[in-house]
Amino acid sequence: DAMVIQNPRYQVTQFGKPVTLSCSQTLNHNVMYWYQQKSSQAPKLLFHYYDKDFNNEADTPDNFQSRRPNTSFCFLDIRSPGLGDAAMYLCATSRQQGRGRTDTQYFGPGTRLTVL
Amino acid sequence: AQSVSQHNHHVILSEAASLELGCNYSYGGTVNLFWYVQYPGQHLQLLLKYFSGDPLVKGIKGFEAEFIKSKFSFNLRKPSVQWSDTAEYFCAVNAGDSWGKLQFGAGTQVVVTP
Numbered sequence: 001d002a003m004v005i006q007n008p009r010y011q012v013t014q015f016g017k018p019v020t021l022s023c024s025q026t027l028n029h030n031v032m033y034w035y036q037q038k039s040s041q042a043p044k045l046l047f048h049y050y051d052k053d054f055n056n057e058a059d060t061p062d063n064f065q066s067r068r069p070n071t072s073f074c075f076l077d078i079r080s081p082g083l084g085d086a087a088m089y090l091c092a093t094s095r096q097q098g099r100g101r102t103d104t105q106y107f108g109p110g111t112r113l114t115v116l
Numbered sequence: 117a118q119s120v121s122q123h124n125h126h127v128i129l130s131e132a133a134s135l136e137l138g139c140n141y142s143y144g145g146t147v148n149l150f151w152y153v154q155y156p157g158q159h160l161q162l163l164l165k166y167f168s169g170d171p172l173v174k175g176i177k178g179f180e181a182e183f184i185k186s187k188f189s190f191n192l193r194k195p196s197v198q199w200s201d202t203a204e205y206f207c208a209v210n211a212g213d214s215w216g217k218l219q220f221g222a223g224t225q226v227v228v229t230p
Contacts, residue, residue: 004159031216042120042206042220043160050215090160094216102148102167102216107160 004108006091012114013081021076021111023091032074035090043090086115118143120209122221130229131199137192137224139207148210149190151181155203202228
């Protein structure tokens with residue numbers, strides 16, 4: 001089945017130790033998103049890639065970076081995780097047909113990040 | 117700024133009861149509206165969506181939602197819930213004149229008791 005895959009499902013890191021979360025998709029969607037979801041809160045968009053174009057949300061800390069080496073893969077890099085970065089990180093994809101049109105976003109299972 | 121409000125954070129009800137979850141948004145232009153569900157231990161998945169046309173939309177598993185433009189609302193309903201409907205439900209809004217960015221509500225945790 002076509003899907004969005006996230007690895008690992010659980011990640012433990014130490015305060016200040018860089019960590020990378022990965023996302024892959026078999027849907028061949030042109031847009032990939034990274035969301036942060038803290039306990040009992042709404043998913044919050046960090047950034048997205050429209051094809052190769054990176055789009056950062058204005059309030060996303062510089063500590064968070066992303067890479068998309070090809071259509072299928074997207075990475076979330078947290079350069080120096082703090083205790084406040086502990087959360088579920090969700091990857092999503094969609095097929096976007098330009099500004100003014102949207103489509104369903106398909107979500108991966110998420111990676112739960114713990115910062116010690 | 118655009119916002120999405122879900123009125124109930126937690127709902128507990130018995131099997132066969134009817135469910136209605138409220139969702140209001142604050143954007144005045146054209147919107148695309150979604151309800152997502154997250155079952156325990158599973159990923160977010162789409163329940164239903166509204167882009168245009170009939171404001172009453174039907175989704176999977178017997179859910180439906182009604183878009184009332186004058187009230188900026190997109191409430192989710194199910195006439196008779198089952199234990200398997202226990203999940204967290206998220207309303208999400210996309211401003212129609214933008215790209216696909218979704219603004220999520222805070223979610224409603226629904227617990228259905230046998």
